Amino acid sequence: MTKEISHCxxxxxxxxxxxxxxxxxxxxxxxxxxxGAIENTAESRxxxxxxxxxxxxxxxxxxxxSLAMEEPRLPPVFLSELPDDLGKLVDLDRRKSVxxxxxxxxxxxxxxxxxxxxxxxxxxxxxxxxxxxLRSQDHRWLAKRAKTYRTRPMDTxxxxxxxxxVPPLLAVAQAALESGWGTxxxxxxxxxxxxxxxxxxxxxxQATGNSSVALKAFDNLxxxxxxxxxxxxxxxxxxxxxxxxxxxxxxxxxxxATQLAxxxxxxxxxGRLYIxxxxxxxxxxxxxxxxxxxxxx
Numbered sequence: 001m002t003k004e005i006s007h008c009x010x011x012x013x014x015x016x017x018x019x020x021x022x023x024x025x026x027x028x029x030x031x032x033x034x035x036g037a038i039e040n041t042a043e044s045r046x047x048x049x050x051x052x053x054x055x056x057x058x059x060x061x062x063x064x065x066s067l068a069m070e071e072p073r074l075p076p077v078f079l080s081e082l083p084d085d086l087g088k089l090v091d092l093d094r095r096k097s098v099x100x101x102x103x104x105x106x107x108x109x110x111x112x113x114x115x116x117x118x119x120x121x122x123x124x125x126x127x128x129x130x131x132x133x134l135r136s137q138d139h140r141w142l143a144k145r146a147k148t149y150r151t152r153p154m155d156t157x158x159x160x161x162x163x164x165x166v167p168p169l170l171a172v173a174q175a176a177l178e179s180g181w182g183t184x185x186x187x188x189x190x191x192x193x194x195x196x197x198x199x200x201x202x203x204x205x206q207a208t209g210n211s212s213v214a215l216k217a218f219d220n221l222x223x224x225x226x227x228x229x230x231x232x233x234x235x236x237x238x239x240x241x242x243x244x245x246x247x248x249x250x251x252x253x254x255x256x257a258t259q260l261a262x263x264x265x266x267x268x269x270x271g272r273l274y275i276x277x278x279x280x281x282x283x284x285x286x287x288x289x290x291x292x293x294x295x296x297x
Contacts, residue, residue, distance in 0.1 A: 043080040043220060049098060052083050056101065063097035067289040074105050075296050080220040081191060087183035096286040099182045103175050103193065104168060106225040108295035111165040114229065117145065118163050125156040149234045161242050162233045164249075168290040169257035171228070173281040174267075177274075190217025194228040195268075237266050257291070258282060 046052040056063060059075035066072050079102050089095040124138055134142075139153070146153040149162045178195035179187035186192035190205045198204040198216035207213040218224040232238045241263040248255050261278045268274035281287050 043078045048085050049083045049089055063101040067097055072289045072293045073296055082182045100286050106222050107168050107171045110225045114165050166229050167255050167257035172287050172290040173278050176281055186215045191221050191224045193224045
């Protein structure tokens, strides 16, 4: 992987053409927001599906109709938890649409945050490559990200491999599969959308009838999404996923969710079957809507 990156620094954000083509639209989406908009957008609460639908309607959004559009435009509605009665929704297609409409804004917002960090990291990477001195706050910024992503502080090349987005299509498919479309006990009780294992104890939900298995619980849905992306971006088990993503950057290709899914056989004991199930979910119209979805500001 290192050899590929040294041949084409575009994957690390050095190639100007690749930067402009991919990053400029994201730069506009992120940096034209009011100050703190990504981090400080208020969360909403809705205990029932009916309350969720009403909240969406007040924002001129209908889950089924809007997700059927070629470019779904989602309002910045960020629910802190899933509705309690999601599993009681008899209409399965509507249940899927509601679930995707709840989870997708969190995914899009987290990707915006990651891309904001990536832009800053690219700037610092260029400063270091040009042998220019960094400011003290830049050193602190790098040290903080290095701790989060488990790298050496000044290894900006490795940080650039790790600080990158997860395609929304892939993230939605994994959330649907791991949480049973938001109906699992782990998702309902602990906002555990992605089935991340954790030691039994505080901050985890123990599996019924198996004292040795537990999943990590989160305070809210955004925390679950952030934890999932951080897991893919730093866990040694997903090095192949990150390597494939780098190759796509090197080739100036879009980050293709279906291809990246093929590198996640280790996410589940099911291996190749797990990948097949993910790909099957990506073909569903409710999930496929995530590919071109846009988060309104």
